[in-house]
Amino acid sequence: MSKPEVTQIADSGLRYHSKSAGSPFSGLGQIRSCFFCGRHRPPAALMTRRLLGRTEQVCKPQCGAES
């Protein structure tokens, strides 16, 4: 399974590039928000799922599983 690396769709509906310098999370690595719960998590705590024909980032192993 290859990583999606071109664009991600934010919860707000804004499209941004994964390497955008204008990210509000710059300096924290590639923090993404979960598609389901919206919680911001580092890549290690996210997995991708195909939903409605798109690849979305969701919590790993599941939402609410806070370490």
Ligand SMILES: [Zn+2]
């Ligand atoms: Zn979640």
